[in-house]
Amino acid sequence: MIDTDKADKIITANTSSELPPNASSSAAQYTQDELVRIFHEDPERLKSLADECCRREHGSSVYVRGLIEYSNFCSMDCTYCGIRKSNAGAARYRMTPDEIIAAAVRAFGEGYRTFVLQGGEDPFFTDDVLATIVTNIKKQCRYEPAITLSAGVRSYQSYRRLKEAGADRYLLRFETSDPDLYAKLKNGESLSRRLDALRSIKALGFETGSGFMTGLPGESDETLCSNALLTQKIGCDMVGIGPFIPHPDTPLAGTAKPDLERTLRAVALVRMLLPRAHMPATTAAGSIDNMGREKMLSAGANVVMPNIGAVEYKNKYLLYPGKICLDEEYHECESCLAGRIASIGKKIDYSIGSSLR
Numbered sequence: 001m002i003d004t005d006k007a008d009k010i011i012t013a014n015t016s017s018e019l020p021p022n023a024s025s026s027a028a029q030y031t032q033d034e035l036v037r038i039f040h041e042d043p044e045r046l047k048s049l050a051d052e053c054c055r056r057e058h059g060s061s062v063y064v065r066g067l068i069e070y071s072n073f074c075s076m077d078c079t080y081c082g083i084r085k086s087n088a089g090a091a092r093y094r095m096t097p098d099e100i101i102a103a104a105v106r107a108f109g110e111g112y113r114t115f116v117l118q119g120g121e122d123p124f125f126t127d128d129v130l131a132t133i134v135t136n137i138k139k140q141c142r143y144e145p146a147i148t149l150s151a152g153v154r155s156y157q158s159y160r161r162l163k164e165a166g167a168d169r170y171l172l173r174f175e176t177s178d179p180d181l182y183a184k185l186k187n188g189e190s191l192s193r194r195l196d197a198l199r200s201i202k203a204l205g206f207e208t209g210s211g212f213m214t215g216l217p218g219e220s221d222e223t224l225c226s227n228a229l230l231t232q233k234i235g236c237d238m239v240g241i242g243p244f245i246p247h248p249d250t251p252l253a254g255t256a257k258p259d260l261e262r263t264l265r266a267v268a269l270v271r272m273l274l275p276r277a278h279m280p281a282t283t284a285a286g287s288i289d290n291m292g293r294e295k296m297l298s299a300g301a302n303v304v305m306p307n308i309g310a311v312e313y314k315n316k317y318l319l320y321p322g323k324i325c326l327d328e329e330y331h332e333c334e335s336c337l338a339g340r341i342a343s344i345g346k347k348i349d350y351s352i353g354s355s356l357r
């Protein structure tokens with residue numbers, strides 16, 4: 001059970017102090033202080049070792065997940081988020097269940113074998129609605145694809161219903177392991193509530209994804225390293241890490257300059273802690289640096305998630321400004337991504353890419 005009142009209770013201290021010369025599937029163990037030292041000591045070596053570790057565990061494959069951002073309605077008011085409920089300037093949309101199912105079925109016919117259904121915490125998507133969507137995608141795709149849900153904090157019973165409907169994986173980023181910073185970002189919500197949800201997800205047998213932002217205002221190096229350790233403590237099968245990009249229509253407008261290097265080092269740290277986890281090269285990284293995704297894929301990441309939704313919706317799911325690939329149909333994204341991936345000596349892989357754990 002994850003104790004959640006304080007980050008220092010969450011993280012289990014351990015003793016090893018060496019950057020692993022040969023990191024393997026047995027996860028490295030570090031204390032927070034050791035990780036902070038490694039974070040600063042030799043960044044290029046850290047990223048290179050993480051890349052080596054990733055290639056050893058996952059080969060040169062970069063797995064493709066078809067992302068469907070199904071709704072930007074949200075009942076939450078996270079202070080960093082462009083689709084927070086208080087942002088009256090956000091143009092809202094909600095895909096119908098039939099549209100969501102059709103998008104997945106169409107992409108299945110074109111070779112996709114994993115779908116990520118992601119939305120704000122939209123009350124329209126009750127357990128029944130989501131379960132119906134999942135069941136229909138599974139049925140119409142001959143039960144072949146893996147379905148990942150990213151539908152926020154829900155009850156144990158809700159997660160169980162979704163699991164029984166056929167969902168295989170669940171993503172719920174904790175964003176920061178600092179409970180005070182978390183409460184500020186999430187308008188008073190507690191980190192413990194989110195970690196309890198992650199515990200339920202894990203207990204139900206979902207492949208479990210979480211992750212965090214880097215460069216949040218008030219985030220120290222210790223916080224970043226605690227974040228990395230928390231992904232290990234949770235036992236994540238998937239970890240998403242992205243740079244904080246302040247949105248102009250939020251309370252955190254103008255509070256930080258996005259820092260890709262910080263994100264890359266965080267990815268590398270997590271790769272050393274969780275050699276077998278799947279880690280996306282996030283769109284946010286590509287949004288602040290044209291080569292951001294390639295850099296991430298060379299620092300330990302092994303997944304890309306092109307948005308397979310309609311262009312009319314893509315440009316409304318704006319958690320942060322400057323998001324790339326909004327006007328392209330996903331076929332255009334595929335060929336662009338394949339070229340980018342080939343340029344770093346890896347290959348695009350449409351197979352299901354299940355957890356290696």
Ligand code: SF4
Binds near residue numbers: 078
């Ligand atoms: S971060 Fe997620 S939960 Fe928070 S406002 Fe944005 S979409 Fe909603």
